[in-house]
Amino acid sequence: MKKSTIWFLTIIMVFTFIGLIYVQFLYMNSMVRMRNDQFEENVRRALYEVTGALEQDEARHFLEENLAQVENFTPYKKRDNSEGVAMRFTTPSGLIGRFTLEGSPDQVLNMSKPGEGSAIDNATTSSLRGQYLYQKGLLDEVILNILSRSSSRPITERADSTLVRSYLRYELDNNGLNIPFEFAVTNRNHAIIYRTDGFPSVSSSQLVNNPEIYSQALFPNDQANRLNYLTVYFPTKRTYIFDSIKFMIPSMVFTLIMLLIFLYAIMTAFKQKKVNEMKTDFINNMTHELKTPISSISLAGQMLADPTVRKSDIMMKHVTDVINDDTKRLRFLVETVLQMSLYNERQSAMNITEVDANRAIEGINRTFKLKVEKYGGKISTSLAAENAMISVDEMHFTNVIFNLLDNAVKYRRKDSPIILKVSTSNPTPNKLKIQVSDTGIGIRREDQKKIFDRFFRVSTGNRHDVKGFGLGLAYVKKMVNDFHGEISVESEIGKGTTFTILLPVIKSNSNSDNN
Incomplete structure (x- = not known):
């Protein structure tokens, strides 16, 4: 095979392997990027659900703490035919109060549909309407109380670490992220207020720039200068991301092995071609070297066989010396060829x-x-x-x-x-x-x-x-x-x-x- 043909095949195959490896690399990179985007979306959804659950827990806590217990609920009617509701209540703190609501029950709340009120006692209907208005007003008061008092509570009470961990675990599992995590609560300057044992000790800038750490505002309705953040760290994020391309790694390895084998085969082909060229040189040189002593010995033999040539002692000595010298030279050439045979044996006989x-x-x-x-x-x-x-x-x-x-x-x-x-x-x-x-x-x-x-x-x-x-x-x-x-x-x-x-x-x- 010509050297140019070998080079042509080599270039074609090398570009083919490089193209194959490049396509595999692009595919793996695309899968990693897609897996990472999916991971981030699931994490942010889980964090949003956790912060929402914490807000609901806080609201429930204040409702249980502030809603009063109604002890007496009495509707009345004045001489001017105006109606109202009088209520007596006690708060969990022990305060006793009286609440009076005036107005037409029909204006407060229509509890029945047309044609369906004949079975309900008017006093009962009025009582329910009044109770609804009372609870609505009381709920508004409670909400105002929540907004005014909640942000003043320590964040360690509002977001208990045990509760936060349980919510995080539940929401992450719901979003398909059954992997280890560590978390911390930070202030608006990203200074850590408290953290779990496995959360890394890093600076504020590292918290912001670390791709394995995600943050979500806790209680986002708080004042801006009192905002806190739930920060979650996933130590095995890289493993989770690259698990999606594990099946591609053997393919890449096999491709590289094939490329190396091909390069080795090409190098062997070039080496063999060079050996063949050197063998040709060897044969040419050996042929030339063999011709000279053979010609000399043949000429000396012809001289000895020619009866017309005078065979003096000096001439005989000269011819004999030529034959001896060329015989030695032939012996050396034969030994040289025999040396080459040593390479075809695993061990020389010594x-x-x-x-x-x-x-x-x-x-x-x-x-x-x-x-x-x-x-x-x-x-x-x-x-x-x-x-x-x-x-x-x-x-x-x-x-x-x-x-x-x-x-x-x-x-x-x-x-x-x-x-x-x-x-x-x-x-x-x-x-x-x-x-x-x-x-x-x-x-x-x-x-x-x-x-x-x-x-x-x-x-x-x-x-x-x-x-x-x-x-x-x-x-x-x-x-x-x-x-x-x-x-x-x-x-x-x-x-x-x-x-x-x-x-x-x-x-x-x-x-x-x-x-």
């Missing part, structure tokens, strides 16, 4: 033995010295590790060091001879540190994270000025991991590179050779 790293590095140094000196360079060792005994496969361990040294030679600077240094030390009693340093061209910072990947080469493309296939450092990384160790790199362009290997030691070695 012969683990106890190896003295100092002695192994000394042997590698002697072998590699001629190659370094061939390019005018120099190699030195500093084997300072007192405990250099490690548990590794000696052949693979040797290949690891050889690969690092060989890379140093390949990527040397042309303007100055290469200087290599191999050192060992014990940073901790149970660790061996091996460092391979060079004065080569260095590695760019962005490439340092990729140099241990298969087929990756700092010199990309079909270049042949630096021989290699992008497998050497990947092989080194795998072997070090199989040895239960770690490898890291530090490099600076134009100054050189240092590879550091940390391996676990297996025992103290006081007889190690130190150079």
Whole structure:
């Protein structure tokens, strides 16, 4: 699949997922807003009902306290034919009084419908009419008394906390709000007069601005400077509101998971495409490398088989050297291909033995010295590790060091001879540190994270000025991991590179050779 096609599909799918998530978010936001509006409407309705009930209770209290008991109710008729009602009453406070109402009973109240009064005694009818007028007048007096005396009572008496709580619970339940609440009574400046234990201790401004606190005027007919407020706090309001969208959360989570899986699949596709490109580079380079020794060996064979070619000792030695060199080169190429097969196995087949790293590095140094000196360079060792005994496969361990040294030679600077240094030390009693340093061209910072990947080469493309296939450092990384160790790199362009290997030691070695 082309890279442009992958990018096109990626953009389409990303926008699709973003659109889906956005629509879900809008739906959830709309549901939360609707639930919040419904909650506020129910709370305000409940508070209105509570304050109304408290007003009715206060009115009932004053009526029971002020309505007098009628002891005598006597209608009379004067000589001028005018009628009236005389009443004797006693108030709950013990005062005795007399009340006289003059006027025609028909003018006071018509108690019967036309044609229906014949069965009612005139005296009784007059008595009822008079009693009605008396009660009406007395009620007006009581109402005036309520208005004049009620606002002077302490709010703690007018709105008892126990009564307020019971009314609140009843009205909230009636409005479908069966959730915990706390309340307080405040004055017109929002200073708290009394509150329940769970009501938050906040300032006046916080009471006004807190979205979880609602207020309603108590006894709104009081004078403005004596108004008090019932303030209710709902500690679980957020939970109540967001309960309405709980079923949407799994949908959102699954959508995000699908988006992450898709992005991971796209990243894997790009990575696989890059690996395929590097494999193509590897095949191209390997094909080129195989052609050269095969052609040389074929040409040498033809020379040996051609009877017309004079076969002198010098010529035979030259042809033999060519065949030997190209055979070694072919062997190296085959080993390189075999290294690639290691990545298809979970664990490489290794012969683990106890190896003295100092002695192994000394042997590698002697072998590699001629190659370094061939390019005018120099190699030195500093084997300072007192405990250099490690548990590794000696052949693979040797290949690891050889690969690092060989890379140093390949990527040397042309303007100055290469200087290599191999050192060992014990940073901790149970660790061996091996460092391979060079004065080569260095590695760019962005490439340092990729140099241990298969087929990756700092010199990309079909270049042949630096021989290699992008497998050497990947092989080194795998072997070090199989040895239960770690490898890291530090490099600076134009100054050189240092590879550091940390391996676990297996025992103290006081007889190690130190150079």
